[in-house]
Amino acid sequence: MQPVRVQTEAFDVAAEIEALRAGDPHVGGLVTFVGYMRDFNQGDRVETLTLEHYPGMTEKALEAIVTEAGARWDLLGIRVVHRVGELRPGEPIVLVAVTSAHRGEAFRACEFVIDYLKTRAPFWKKERTPQGERWVEARSSDQRAEARWRPGSGKATR
Amino acid sequence: MIEVLYFASLRERLGHDREALEIPPGVSTLGGLAAWLAHRGGPWEEVFAGDETLMMALDQEAADPATDLHDGAEVAFFPPVTGG
Numbered sequence: 001m002q003p004v005r006v007q008t009e010a011f012d013v014a015a016e017i018e019a020l021r022a023g024d025p026h027v028g029g030l031v032t033f034v035g036y037m038r039d040f041n042q043g044d045r046v047e048t049l050t051l052e053h054y055p056g057m058t059e060k061a062l063e064a065i066v067t068e069a070g071a072r073w074d075l076l077g078i079r080v081v082h083r084v085g086e087l088r089p090g091e092p093i094v095l096v097a098v099t100s101a102h103r104g105e106a107f108r109a110c111e112f113v114i115d116y117l118k119t120r121a122p123f124w125k126k127e128r129t130p131q132g133e134r135w136v137e138a139r140s141s142d143q144r145a146e147a148r149w150r151p152g153s154g155k156a157t158r
Numbered sequence: 159m160i161e162v163l164y165f166a167s168l169r170e171r172l173g174h175d176r177e178a179l180e181i182p183p184g185v186s187t188l189g190g191l192a193a194w195l196a197h198r199g200g201p202w203e204e205v206f207a208g209d210e211t212l213m214m215a216l217d218q219e220a221a222d223p224a225t226d227l228h229d230g231a232e233v234a235f236f237p238p239v240t241g242g
Binding site: 054114117137 | 163165166167195211213217219220234236237238239240241242
């Protein structure tokens with residue numbers, strides 16, 4: 001299985017996790033982050049979310065993030081699956097799953113990957129509310145989350 | 159020739175998702191290309207000469223206004239990303 005996938009089809013979180021873990025008896029810890037589509041944003045009800053991306057660059061950006069995580073921490077496996085196209089509330093948007101011998105490495109790498117994905121991978125969300133469609137704006141809190149992992153920011157060290 | 163791609167809100171505002179261009183005379187960087195595009199006026203000026211944050215890529219890698227252009231390049235302009 002590819003460590004990085006971008007797809008329009010829904011994915012099964014449990015099946016992805018099991019596929020990553022199975023067959024590797026060295027795995028001592030597995031950490032996952034699953035991002036779901038929620039039915040509200042900025043005080044409005046959100047009916048659907050449509051995700052656009054930049055085919056080609058998206059995969060390269062995700063692979064670069066995964067490679068950097070593998071260089072920073074001692075990991076056994078990693079998987080990133082991201083949906084594109086139209087989603088409905090409650091559906092998973094993104095899965096980041098990381099395995100390692102011990103939990104600390106997996107926790108840090110998982111958070112690093114989702115923080116970097118949010119600011120570096122070329123995806124864009126458009127939401128439909130009862131008032132119409134609008135593009136979701138980038139959050140400064142995501143920029144701050146990413147900055148924590150840069151050298152010299154404290155969290156970047158193991 | 160270069161291929162220039164526009165995504166998300168930029169694509170909608172500009173009314174284009176991609177175009178093929180000759181590198182304009184005197185333009186050597188992505189920032190130079192953005193300034194040249196701004197001269198088309200209307201939404202182009204708003205997007206490329208306004209104060210909103212613009213992200214860019216060269217050959218599918220993150221880039222900045224100082225990045226050099228080359229013939230055959232794939233250039234992309236897009237708003238801040240919102241995945242995850």
